Structures are given as C-alpha cells and as structure tokens.
Amino acid sequence: MPYLSMGQATNDAMRVAMRLDPTIIVMGLDIRWGGSFGQFRGLYDEFGERVIDMPISEALIVGAAAGAASRGLRTVVSMSFVEFSMGAMDELVNQAAKLRYMFGGQAKVPMVLRCADGTIRSAAAQHSESFEAIFAHVPGLKVVAPSNAYDAKGLLIAAIADDNPVIYLENKKIQPTKAEVPEGLYEVPLGKAAIRREGSDVTIVAYSIQAVNAAQAADELAKEGISAEVIDLRTIVPLDIDTVLKSVAKTKRAVVAHEAWTFGGFGAEVAAQIQEALFSELKAPVMRVGARHSHIPFAPALERAIVPATEEIVAAARRAVALSGQTMQRAS
Template sequence: MTGTMPALERSEALALHRTMVLIRVFESRVEELFKAGKLPGFVHTYLGEEAIATGVCAQLSPDDYITSTHRGHGHALAKGMSPAALMAELYGRVEGACRGRGGSMHVADFSLGMLGANGIVGGGFGIAAGAALAARHRGTDHVAVCFFGDGGINKGTFHEALNFASVHRLGVVYVCENNQYAQFTARSRTTSVEDLAVRATAYGMAGATVDGNDVAAVSAAAAEAVQRARDGEGPTLLNMVTYRLGGHYVGDAEVYRDASEVEEYRGRDPIQRWEETLAERGWLDSESRATVWDEAAAAVGDAEERAEAGSLPDPESALDDVFTPVPAATEGFRRGAVQAPPAGDPDGETPETRRMTFGQATVDAMGRAMRADDSVVVLGEDISWGGNFGQFRGLVDEFASRRVIDMPISEAIIVAVAVGAATAGLRPVASMSFVEFTLGAMDEIVNQASKFRYMFGGQVSVPLVLRASDGVLRSSASQHSSSLEGLFTHLPGLKVVAPSNPADAKGLLRTAIDDPDPVIYLEHKKITAQRGPVPTGDYRVPLGSAAVVRAGADVTVVAYSAMALNALAAAERLAADGIDVEVIDLRSLVPLDFDTVVQSVARTRRAVVAHEAWCFGGFGAELAAQLHSELFGELEAPVARVGAAPAPIPFSPPLEAAVVPGADAVEAAVRTVLA
C-alpha cells in the first residue's frame, strides 16, 4: 500500500488540513440538521473519507473535471464549491448550486468542472471518460477524475469504461473510495479480489493501492496519476482504502457492522492523523488548530443561515429547464405546409435536388455538420466501415479516427461517453445500430442524458444525437424488429424524431445535431435504401414541425416513419372509392406539432393514428387521448388506432404479417371511422 510522505510545502500541508476540517464540520452539521428534520430527502455523509477528496482535488486545476457519487458533498467542497451554495441545495433553495433541483445526491457546479454527483452507482465511469475525450479533442491537457465507491467496481460499466479509456489512453484517473462496504454488504462477500487495484492490470493501465486515510499519501498518488494523465500516458486506477464513520445514509441502523469495528477506524481518523503530523513538524499548535476549526464552523454556520433565509422555488417554475430554450425555428420547411416531392422529372429530381437513399442523405447531413463544426464527432460500432446501413460511409476517410471513433460492442459506454463529451463541449452523434441495443444503455439514457439539464438546475445542456435503426425488416425476428419510440417519448428531457424520407432524414439530422438537448434519431430499416429527391444545399427541418403530405377532407391519418408511407399508399387506394384522406407525417414526436394535427382533425372530424410499434401503450395512445380531450364533442367517431399486435415480432413471414400492420390496416381503420 502506497503511503510515502511527499515533500509538501507548509502552505500546501495546511491547505489540506483546512479542506478536510471544512468537510468534517459541514458533514457533521448536515447530519444534525437532517436528524432535526430540517433537510428533505436523503443524506449520505462523507465522514471519515475526507482525505481522499482533499488530496485528489488538491492536484487538479479549475479546468479539470470530476464526477462524483451520492456521497458527494466532500468532492464538491474540495473542488471549490462554496458551503453556502451546497447547503442551500440541501435545503432545496433556489440559491443552491442546482437551484434546488438536484439535492444531496445530485450536486454539481459545471463552472468548477464538477460534472455532477450521481445517485446511480458507477454513473460517472463513462462520463469521466467522455470528458477526457473532449479535453483531448480540444487539444488541452485537462484531466477527468472519477470518484466511485468499492461497490461500483463490480458494475459492468466499470470494466467497459476502463477498457475504453485504456484503448484510447485517455487522461482519466479512477479513484475508488474503498470504504469496504457496498451499502450494507461487506466487500469480501461480493468481490473476488482483496486488492482492487489489480483490476487495472486486465486493461493495461496503471494501478495502485493507497492508504486513503493518509492525506499525504493520497496527494502523492493522485499527483503521479494526474501527471501521467496530463502527459498522455493514459488512465490510472487508484484503490483508496478508507472507512466511512457514518452509516450508508444518515439514519442507517448499521446492523451489518460491529461497533468495535467502527471504533477501531475512528482511531485511524484522517484528520487526527494529519494534525499529529503537522504538530510534529511544528506547523500546527493548539491555537492555530482551534482557528481552523472555528473558521470552518463560522463558514458552515453562515451557510446554514443563508440557506434558512433562502427562497423556495416557485411551483410555476417546475417545468423550467426540462429542455434548453431555443429560438423559434425559421429555417427549413414551413410548419404545416403541404409538402410533396419537388417538381421535376418522373423521379422527382430537379437541378436543386439529387436522388439519394436514406443512408446517403444521412451521410450528407453528417458530413456537412462535421465540416461546419469541429466539435461534432461520431462514435459507435463499426462506423469506420460505414455502419450497419451505410449511414456513415466515407466519413472516416475525410475526418479520420479523431472524429469517427469505433467503439466496443458496449452500448452503455457508448452513451455514457457521449454524455460526458457533450457536457464537456462536444456534439457527439452516438450510433447504436439497432434500437433494441439501446436497452443495454437505458440507465445512461434515462438517468443521465435525459435528466442532466433539469437535475443540475439548467447549468448544462447535453447536445448529443443517439441514432438507431428501428422497425421491421424481412424476418429479422424479435430482437432486431422493434419500434421503441414510445419508451423515449415517455421520458422528459429527450427529443425524438422519426423521418419517413431521405429529404427529411437529412434536414432533421442537421437540426438534431445543432440542438442543445439529447435527440433520439430513429431510422426505419425498411426505408434506408429508399431513394428520393433531396435538396443539394444545406438546410434544416425544424423539430416540432409536422408535414401535411397529402391534403384531404374526409379523414385525417396521422403517422410517422415508414408508417407514413403506408398511410399514403392507403390514401391512394381509398381515393379510388371517393374517400379523400389527409395524411400528416409527424416527423418529430417530441416536440410534437399538435397544432397541425388538431387543425386538420377539427376540419375532417375523423382521425386515425398509425404506427408500427405495438398498439397497446404506444405513442398513438397518447396522441389519441389528446385528440379526444381537445376535440371531444366535435368528432364524428372515436379516434382509431393502428399498431402492432401484442406479441414479439415473429420470424416466419406469415406470422410477421399477422402481427405487423401495413397499408391494409390503415385502410381498414379509415373505413371504420367513416362507417
């Protein structure tokens, strides 16, 4: 175990002492306030572990990054957050670091490089790697430090992140705060190795075990690891052996450990040990010691007074910062306009357009975005070879591996790295191949990407695009044929688009890349080879702008993606019987252009909502419910819904046809609402 005494200057040694004492006083008072019922939520204190945050953060510059944990108060204070901002956050006040949106487990200050405490165990592994990737992309030597507990070392994302960081020799330091308990379970019951640092060996990276209660040893080990990262020598895993003097949370009965064990570790208190060392050197006496503790108490007392006097958030602001405010779109296609293919030759090509496949249109959009903005990067599986449907073909030849990054088959780390890179200034486009594969990254999508802006009080935006191929294609069977847009539209903080043609694919992707929020960009597999006229210039299709692709008077069919094409086919058949169908292609599900839909249905008084996703609980159910609520009493018939039957998509063609709806199902639904 590393424990050598570095040659610290007196000022450095005393600064370490002041920070540790501030953390101790702050956490002790927080514990008292929580027990007195003054703090809402849950509190996990950092008592006994102060040396780690203090020693590590002492080696960092203001521009370096850290990710934190549910036990993150110490990290926040050590990185420079004021006690007042932190205490106000714990009180849920608008003066808090996150305006009361995050609370104890989600404190953040992006101006200090603190990319957020995380209530998800191991939530910072890939985010730190993404921040380090962004730092290298910008040509800086900024370092990312990921603090995590020993319980996180058995998470799959730990191994995925270390592998990725090592492959790319990223400037990340992984600091395991090994307090020997994963919540309530002793490490020996869950972990196969005693020395956690040996896991670094498997990934070809440096690793060391350090006495985490010796602030000098922590500082020395961190200094070496941080310098290695700055010098481009890759990541380090530091196993900091420590002990939490409090329970897993304030109020924990602690039945899982003996009181004698706790008392034994109180004798190894990091602050007491450091004070003894400082006294031996003649740098601390009883008077100067008392001054440090009194100053910390005064700072914490002032923070408490400010928090008590602070303002509670206005309930009217509860929906602020779910998305980043953006100006109304003025480019691209006109909202609600009837949009047919541009006039020209029989294939719809004009001098201003070129026939492209869906995949070629996305390559065009990506290339234009990457030429215009160096912060746009692409990462995903097999993308150097063009991606599974050619959506990235040729990009690596133009932009090289610095900006077209092949990722391991590890969806969680793809998204986590994208989130970290986005919060640190890049605009990543993360490719997930098939939409089913996003399920391996749902924690990163749901708990990180979609929540960061709101949870951290609007401090940060997460400008990333997550693209995936969805829908049914030629007996691909259950695990490669899903339509999961309903999962994503359910999540506040995510935008969702689903184009039906190459022109929209290009314009929507350009807009999605420009957007400051995370966008789920869904490409239906069945239409990736579809050709159509695409404007040759640079343009954007605004999000939240539906297209009336066929005007009609008798009934409105609302669809998107491949189902919009089925709706058009059904409308042409019905026209032969004198039925005039209006077809709306939503293009964007979140934000939703509900106005265009309502205006159409108010005129036709009949509506069909169609998608390929399962009907039960699908996006169409929400749209139908909103239409009934808005137009109740004006409709001539209930809104009809078209969607897949409630079964996994089968392999055999006749079974697939029985489950998955097409133009026939849309036609039948239209006839039903007209009956």
C-alpha cells in the same frame, strides 16, 4: 438536385454538419467501416479521429457521449439496431435526459442517438422493434422519425444542431427509398409536422414507415370516395399537436398509425390529445393502427400477422367513416 436514398441523405447530413463544426464527433461500433446500413460510409476517410470506434459497451457509449456533450462536444452515436440501446437505458434515461434539469440548467447535452428500427426481412424479435413510445415517455429527450430522404437529411442536421439529447429513429425498410435532396446545409425543424396530402373525410396521423403507408392508404381510400388527409409528424417529441388538431377539426375523424405496438403506443397519446381537445366535434372514435401486443416472430407468414401495413390503415379509416355514419344515424 441529387436523388438520394435515406441512408445517402443522412450520410450527406453528417458531412455537412461535421465540415461546419469541428466539435462534432461520431461514436459507435463499425462506423469506421460504414455502419450496419452504410449510413456512416466514408466519414472516417474524411474526418479521421473524429469518427471513433467504440467497443460493444452500450452503457459506456451513451454515458460517455452524454459526458462529452456536457463538456463542449457535439456527439453523434450509432446504436445500430434500436434494441441495442436498451443496454444503455440507464445512461440515457437517468443521465443524458436528466443532467440539464436536475442540475438546474447548468449543463447542456447536445447528442444524437441514431437507431435503426422496424421490421425487415424476418429479422425477428430482437432486431425488428420500434421503441419510440419508450423514448417519448421520458422528459428531456427529443424523438425524431423521418419518412423520406429529404426529411432524413434536414432532420438529422437539425438534431445535431440541437443542444439536447435527440433520439433519431431510422426505419430499416424505407432506407433505400429515394428523393431529391438539396446539397449543402438545410434544416427541417424539430416539432413541425408535414401535411402530405389534403383531404376532408378523415385525418391519418403517422410517421416513419407508416407515413409512407398512409400515403398509399389515401390512394386506396380515394378509390372508394373517402378523402383522407395525411399528416407526417416527422418529430414525435416535440409533438406538433396544433397541426393535428387543425386537421381533425376539419375532417372530424382521425386514424393514428405506427409500426410499434398499439398497446401503450404513441398513438394512444395522440388519440387522447385529439379527444381531449375535440371530443364534441368528433364523428367517430380516434382509431389506432399498430402492431399487436406480441414479440415480432421470425416466420414470414407470422411476421405480417403481427405488424400492420397499408391495408390496416385503410381498414381503420373505413371503420372511422362507417362508425360515424352509425353515430349520426343514432343521433338523428
């Protein structure tokens, strides 16, 4: 089985889908030359005019992708860095997400918006952020955030096959990580979380790069005698809350981790849903791990002060276990 990076896996996904379906077109700046991360490399050579150079007109790119999708094409859009999608939020939120619903189900909008997110090498305030909570807040969009190459291919094919607008978030730092990736067509269904590791003391819910960090955190915690279950959501919308609740009902403690801001972040939604469903069973408050509510600074010494990594997940899990001890002592 080929051993591919996430970028190679999504490139393979594009080829598999485009060979199957001549109505798939790709739109974006520089994609003819491979895209900012090589994730479109070679597609122009194989698919020619189906790979469309677009001007730096984000609103037009997303508006036209939605319009073309509503008229019978499947569109895959490269937004390069996720920050650039903010120039197209009107078209994304007010058009693509709403067309189907506000026209009474007349339209379908099969489009995928590929966006690179997260910190890497001091890219600073306008090339380092994670916006999944903004997208997840809007009904009508689906939001995908893979953590490994196998999922990256299967989720991207599933996203392209989906008849709805899908935001496909590709964390920059983990793009080079490799995994065994089957050849040909397979899909990882949207809305199905994966249990990466079974455990009994605390459930760590994460996605994208923090799912990778959560697995490392679980190793650290195991050394301290704390058994962590790790859930990789893979898809944020639809949210597989059932898998999360089943796990937390067992462990009685949860940590939700993402690289985006904690304040108003998607972790707050997961935490709230856990507490609504399992309040009386929880041994500790649901902990959140995310970036502090600041812009991402340039200086390497400052960046790490804002953005969390494995250590913060370990600390949050420890805190959950410790707090639950206190709670039990008070109760007894």
